[in-house]
Amino acid sequence: MLILETLQVASGLLPVDFATSNAGARTGDFVSLRHYRRLAILLFKDGGTAGEDVTLTIEQAKDAAGTAIKPLLFDTIYRKQGSDLATVNSWTRTRQTAANTYTNTTSAEDELIWVVEIPAESLDSSNGYTHVRGSVNDVGTGAQLGCVLYLLSEPRYAADPEQMMSGIA
Template sequence: MSDFNHEFLEIADIVPAFVPVDMQTGTNNGIWIAMKNVTRLVCVLFKAAGTVGDNPVITLQQATGNAGAGAKALPFTRARTKIGPIASTPQWSIATQSAANTYTPTSAASQAMIAVEVQATDLDLTNGYAFVQLSIPDTGTNAQLGAAFYIAYGLRYPQNITPSSLT
């Protein structure tokens, strides 16, 4: 079945990880997202300009339950970024790294969108890991507004109302 015959929200789900906050006020933990009904998840940070040196650290974890049971690192090798004035930064750049569960763009002083995509098969499925969380530790001593969201897609069974990505 082709996804071209479906509306986007029949084959995908958009879920807030955390609402806009001042990211310098402690760890900003996203909610846990279930990967059991989807094949891919894009974790996106959308942020305002901050202060040089207060770079956000994108952190991904995996767990066996939606409350974070058995949480451990979820390594990834690529991140996509749009760093600069959002209205005039049309293309994504690709950053590659050795496998790690964190990525630190040098974007503190700029507006930015940073996205990391994972596949369900990247999780430790053998040991029951089926949930993903994006978090951003405290960014430093100066204010920096940000919000994060997930785009879960590759829905195994397209339908008018997508199943919850939370359970």
């Protein structure tokens, strides 16, 4: 079985500078969970400036246009974080009181990969919510390059990977 038969990769935020001088806060694109049971939101970030912490915000909406946006709460985040990610081998699981944000308060200078897993059943589907996005705050004035990727898994319907690629919006 090909990995693309069970996993879809989509862009939330293309690589950008999260600093104020480069437009600051970045609002991610929405992705649909209509065809998938799970979503992993990955934030990748280069090292930054002390005190300019990054915050990941997760929201849900009724469509890709962002109709009726509201917070999507999560309580677990997985992190690989350090001055050199090549030397970080294992994930650190962090629990928090359910919220729709997580802030890096250990060291803005760190390179990092964060992963938040979203099961489709955590969306307010009874009120028509089907889409999710991850966004990043304005970190300050120091350059911090980063991106947000979406990994959609557990497809609801068997299909050719090329057909599934057209169904992520």
